[in-house]
Amino acid sequence: MNIGEAAQASGVSAKMVRYYERIGLIRAATRTESGYRVYSDEDVHTLRFIRRSRGLGFSIEETAELLALWRDRERASADVKSFALKHVKDLEAKIESLQSMCRTLRHLAGSCHGDGRPDCPILDDIAAFGPGDKKEAKRTKAVSTCNHSH
Amino acid sequence: MNIGEAAQASGVSAKMVRYYERIGLIRAATRTESGYRVYSDEDVHTLRFIRRSRGLGFSIEETAELLALWRDRERASADVKSFALKHVKDLEAKIESLQSMCRTLRHLAGSCHGDGRPDCPILDDIAAFGPGDKKEAKRTKAVSTCNHSH
């Protein structure tokens, strides 16, 4: 099977298959005499594994670890489980971060008239000195330093 | 004010300030005779605006649009509001995508013993034939359907 077929069968683009080979995520494919890469069903299976892993949000490096676990018939399922749960925690952290942005924006949008007038609490807030700005003190200092002779 | 001070005052690294100038997000700073960039309080304010916008998940391009809206005293607040709400929708889509991954992984982890035995439904699922396989594409739809149906 050529790379195009393997790509279609696995759902991974040919470009990415070459990339995965180049970075060592998959082993170098055997070649025909003319240099074409040749793939087996097992290779396709691996590519599909990678695609699924990526689809679950695992990084390439994490995917490599998952692949190693997958190939290791001696691994303890506890290892896999803890690996998965660690990733769940990472995902939850990202989700919470995005939700925080979302909450803020929804709140701001809620307090914006949304009419033809230019008055806008959204921009006012973004432009405001936030209370979470640790640099506030230093800023004020820098400002006064800058305003006067420096 | 030099770039280092402006960076500290705005919370944007000096590196990023130069980058923002280079890509045209901020206008080129005036220079001293020796070539040092010089920033005013207004510049710092702009940098802080950018930092806040980025912190709310707006891309640099979106941030440029927000900056334009901010500077346009004639804009309608409705424009800002719809812009913000569009971004909220983008964020929600990302959140939903991550939550889908999370649900799947939690479900898989829940069905994994997590003991010393190698048997692991997590890896089994990732290795399963899913969508992307064209030949034998009628296997465990049950598992992924379970993820989907929540």
Add this chain to the structure above:
DNA sequence: ATAAAGCTTCCCACCGGGGGAAGGTCAAGC
């Protein structure tokens, strides 16, 4: 005067890819 800190530009790296050029190979149709 000298050393340190800060500034400048320039290049490289990261992740996960996409686009495309230049050139070789294969299979089908005439």
Add this chain to the structure above:
DNA sequence: GCTTGACCTTCCCCCGGTGGGAAGCTTTAT
């Protein structure tokens, strides 16, 4: 046979954002 088009190869550049660092100049402090 020969042409054509699809496919393959390597190679390089691009993206978003950010960090690191080298080489060299300027400013400041001692």
